[in-house]
Amino acid sequence: xxxxxxxxxxxxxxxxxxxxxxxxxxxxxxxxxxxxxxxxxxxxxxxxxxxxxxxxxxxxxxxxxxxxxxxxxxxxxxxxxxxxxxxxxxxxxxxxxxxxxxxxxxxxxxxxxxxxxxxxxxxxxxxxxxxxxxxxxxxxxxxxxxxxxxxxxxxxxxxxxxxxxxxxxxxxxxxxxxxxxxxxxxxxxxxxxxxxxxxxxxxxxxxxxxxxxxxxxxxxxxxxxxxxxxxxxxxxxxxxxxxxxxxxxxxxxxxxxxxxxxxxxxxxxxxxxxxxxxxxxxxxxxxxxxxxxxxxxxxxxxxxxxxxxxxxxxxxxxxxxxxxxxx
Numbered sequence: 001x002x003x004x005x006x007x008x009x010x011x012x013x014x015x016x017x018x019x020x021x022x023x024x025x026x027x028x029x030x031x032x033x034x035x036x037x038x039x040x041x042x043x044x045x046x047x048x049x050x051x052x053x054x055x056x057x058x059x060x061x062x063x064x065x066x067x068x069x070x071x072x073x074x075x076x077x078x079x080x081x082x083x084x085x086x087x088x089x090x091x092x093x094x095x096x097x098x099x100x101x102x103x104x105x106x107x108x109x110x111x112x113x114x115x116x117x118x119x120x121x122x123x124x125x126x127x128x129x130x131x132x133x134x135x136x137x138x139x140x141x142x143x144x145x146x147x148x149x150x151x152x153x154x155x156x157x158x159x160x161x162x163x164x165x166x167x168x169x170x171x172x173x174x175x176x177x178x179x180x181x182x183x184x185x186x187x188x189x190x191x192x193x194x195x196x197x198x199x200x201x202x203x204x205x206x207x208x209x210x211x212x213x214x215x216x217x218x219x220x221x222x223x224x225x226x227x228x229x230x231x232x233x234x235x236x237x238x239x240x241x242x243x244x245x246x247x248x249x250x251x252x253x254x255x256x257x258x259x260x261x262x263x264x265x266x267x268x269x270x271x272x273x274x275x276x277x278x279x280x281x282x283x284x285x286x287x288x289x290x291x292x293x294x295x296x297x298x299x300x301x302x303x304x305x306x307x308x309x310x311x312x313x314x315x316x317x318x319x320x321x322x323x324x325x326x327x
Contacts, residue, residue, distance in 0.1 A: 003177035004125035004136075006325060008070070008167035009295040010063025012056045013282065016047030018145075018160070027153045034157045039258025043160025043283030045145045052086040054095035056163035057141035060291070061100055064137065064165035067298075072100040076133035078107040079124055081116025081140040081287040083195075083316070084147060085109060096139065105137075113193065114254050114315025115183070116140055116287035118323055121166065121311075122181040128170045139165040140287035147195055149214035158257070159215070160283035164291025175306075176326050180240040182233060183321040189225065193217045193316035226260050226314045231267040233322045234310060241324050245270050247308050248324075250297060254313035255279035255289045264312075276302065286315060303327055 019042040020031035034040055046056075057080055065072060078093050078100075085092035093107035112119045117140030124136035141163035150156045171177055197212035198204055207213070230253070238244060245268055253261055258279055265272040276297040285292060290313050297303040307327045314320035 002129050002131060002170050003173060004128040004168040005171045005173065005177040006166050007169045008064040008066070008068030009165065009291065009298045010060045010067060011162065011164040011292040011295040012059035012063070013044040013162050013292070014046045014051070014056065016045040018043050018045045023157055026150050027156060029153045029157060037259065038157055039279050040157060040283045041280050044162060046143050046161045053082055053084050053141050053143045054086050054092050054099060056143070056161065057092065057096045057139045057165070058099040060141065060163040060165040061096060061137050061139055064167045068167040068169070070135070070167060072102040073104050075102045075105040075135060075137050077124065077127060077136040078102060078105050079110060079120040079136060079138045080107070081110050081112065081120045081138070082142055083111055083113050083116070083286065084143045092141070112287070112315060112317060112319040112321065114256065114284070114286045114289060115313040115317070115319040115321040116315070117164065117291050118181065118311060118313050118321035119183050119319070121178065121323055122183050122321060124168045125178040125181055128168055135167065135169045137165060137167055139163060140289070140291050142286040142288050144215070144286050147214050149211050154219055155215050155217050158284045160285050162282060162285035162288040162292050164288045164295055166291055166294070179324045179326055180237050181321070181323040182236055182240070183319070184229070184233065185317045185319045187317065189318040190316070192222050192225065192318060223257070223260055225318060226256065227263045227267060229318070229320045230264055230312045230314055230322070233320055234268055234312065237310065237322050237324050243308065243324065248310045249274065249307035250303055250309045251275045252290055252294045252297060252309055252311045254315070255282060255293060256284050256314070289313065
C-alpha cells in the first residue's frame with residue numbers, strides 16, 4: 001500500500017513584532033488581560049508592504065524542501081492553504097510555484113481558514129495514495145494582520161502572520177507516514193468567524209465601513225464548538241488507526257487560544273506537556289498554525305522517528321480537520 005510520509009518541514013515568521021505592550025497603546029487592553037484570556041505575549045506581523053502571503057509561503061516551502069533534500073523542480077503538486085492570498089485571482093499557489101521555480105508541479109489553493117493546512121495534507125496524501133503523484137508541497141500561509149480591526153480588542157490581540165510547510169513523498173513503508181486524515185465542515189456555523197466584505201456578496205465598491213473588511217468572531221461560541229468538535233475528531237481518528245490516547249506521543253494543535261488547548265487536553269486526557277504549543281510568541285496564525293508548530297517540534301528534536309503525532313485544527317466555516325502521522 002502506498003502511503004504519504006512527511007519528509008520535510010519548514011516555517012517562516014516575519015520580522016515585525018507586535019507585543020502586548022504595543023497593543024496597550026492601541027486599544028483598551030492590558031498585557032495581563034491578554035495573557036490570561038489567550039496565552040499570547042507577542043505575534044509576528046508583516047510590516048513590509050512589498051511582502052505578501054506568497055512570499056512567506058515561498059520561504060517556508062524552501063526550508064521544507066531543503067530538509068527533504070529536494071529541488072523545486074522535483075515537485076508534482078503544490079497545495080496552498082490560505083484565506084489571505086495575494087489577490088482574488090490567480091491562486092496564491094501559482095504565485096508560489098512561480099517564485100519557487102517549481103515548473104513541473106500543478107498548484108492550487110484550499111480555503112478552510114485555520115483548518116486549511118490539514119485539509120491540504122488530506123488532499124496531498126490522497127493524491128499520493130492514489131498513485132496520481134509522487135510528492136507534494138503543502139503550505140499554510142496567512143497575512144491575517146491585514147484583515148484585523150485594531151480597535152476590536154477581542155480579535156486584534158489574537159492574530160499574527162506566518163507560514164508553515166510540509167513535503168509529502170510516496171513510500172511503501174508500512175510503519176511510517178500519514179495513517180489517517182479526517183475533515184468535517186458545518187456550514188450552519190459560518191457566521192461564527194467571517195470577513196463580511198470583499199467578496200461577491202458584499203463587493204468592495206458598495207462598502208463604506210472599513211471594519212467590514214476585517215475579521216468578525218463570536219469568541220465564546222467558537223470556544224465551545226472547538227473543544228467539542230476537536231475532542232470528537234480525535235476519538236474518530238484514534239478509532240480509525242486502532243490507537244488510544246496513551247499511544248500518542250505528541251499533539252500538534254491549532255494555536256487558537258491557550259484556554260482552548262487546556263480544555264482540549266483535559267477532554268483528551270493527554271497531559272498538556274505532550275502538546276507542542278508556540279502561541280505565546282506567534283498568536284493565532286490561522287492555516288499556518290499547525291505546520292509552524294510541527295516544524296518547531298521537528299527541528300528542536302521533540303518529535304522523533306516512530307512517534308505518533310496527532311494534529312488538530314478548527315477554523316471558519318466551521319471547518320475542522322485532524323491527522324495522525326507516524327513519524
